[in-house]
Amino acid sequence: MDNDVLRQAPLFSALDDEAATALRTSMSDGRLRRGEALFHEGDEGDKLYIVKDGKVKLGRTSSDGRENLLAILGPGQMFGELSLFDPGPRSATVTAVTDTTYSSLSHEDLLRWLEGRPAVARGLLTQLAGRLRRANDVVADLVFSDVPGRVAKALLDLADRFGRTADDGVHVHHDLTQEELAQLVGASRETVNKALADFASRGWLRLEPRSVVILDLERMSRRAR
Amino acid sequence: MDNDVLRQAPLFSALDDEAATALRTSMSDGRLRRGEALFHEGDEGDKLYIVKDGKVKLGRTSSDGRENLLAILGPGQMFGELSLFDPGPRSATVTAVTDTTYSSLSHEDLLRWLEGRPAVARGLLTQLAGRLRRANDVVADLVFSDVPGRVAKALLDLADRFGRTADDGVHVHHDLTQEELAQLVGASRETVNKALADFASRGWLRLEPRSVVILDLERMSRRAR
């Protein structure tokens, strides 16, 4: 069942069963508790990671100590590829948001694996291109949208990836504190709290600790654009 | 001499001379005048482009018509790869900032070319990884830095790529109006103008139309961090 999650990962999706199993053997596993960091911005390191279970946050710290989150990654998602192809120190700190298990693969092993397997290379290219497109979208949002808009967008994105639809709405156990949510959208904790409270008072969502239930997807989506 | 510029492009750098010349034959050339658009956000299209001479801007327009520039690209730089690996409509509009010549390569030709040439795939991966790192940096700047800081950073980046060092300072013919510069850093024209005027009054730079001379790199760099 471990393999199931990995099989979903874009890196593996282009591989047939034997190949996937073979690659699997050169990977090693690890685990993190909530709050534990896997590596820090500036560290050396050339491993690629895939989340098996749980969630991690990918963040950077400014010179004066403020934090900004680049992404929240869940099962099947990959990170650490940057230091892999664009050599240099790690560009972000990775911290577990929930207890997390992961698999890792070394630079060397991956490159050996890439040779003569254009499908894998294309898979990686697709993955990176998608990430780049997303990053560009984030830039556009920061420039064009106000804080409530960015909060709405972030919630919809989290709902998309971690939500479960029930009869009263979409339950999103994002496991983030409002502080973390604020860092994710590039705003202050207070402003995000007020935006959330406003959405709740309009009946668009219900707030729960580290979780929300989206009641009116329609209006939330409209607010996000 | 055409080939010289292309040879510098990361896509080609991994190739030996024969291979580069061969690839060159499957590319076609084009030209644009200042202000002319090559393609628009939302267009279909799967070509990859390389700037031979001149500069283009890569921009997006918000629903209410405001613009944001993702990048200014000069000779040897590549664009359009996104639609290539992450299929979908073009995610940005590309417009010439000066008269420009370019070469283009179709999706099909590039993929054919990729097969069995891991070095080229790695070149592309490196290129994309670099772009992603840069995009992440832009996000961090938008969150952490104020407008003057972002202006300083943008000028230093332009100086790095387009500047010529003379005895009175680094001449940067960026060819951008202040409006475009503002769109590049995600701020209003007026605020950018005031930041520039302030830098000039401190003697850090001299303003010229569509161009600046950086007189004090040291202080500019300090302001940018």
Add this chain to the structure above:
DNA sequence: GCCAGACTGTGCTCTGGAGCACAGCCCGGC
């Protein structure tokens, strides 16, 4: 089950920067 520390909710103040208005200015076309 109780307590401390972490998280959440909300009012109030203050400021960076947007946006408007308008005044030079410069450059390119007739």
Add this chain to the structure above:
DNA sequence: GCCGGGCTGTGCTCCAGAGCACAGTCTGGC
């Protein structure tokens, strides 16, 4: 060489959102 349209420079107003202060609430460890 003159006129007009696009640039550039600068003051003024106003507001979104940061940051502070503090109260209320939840939670996990003993």
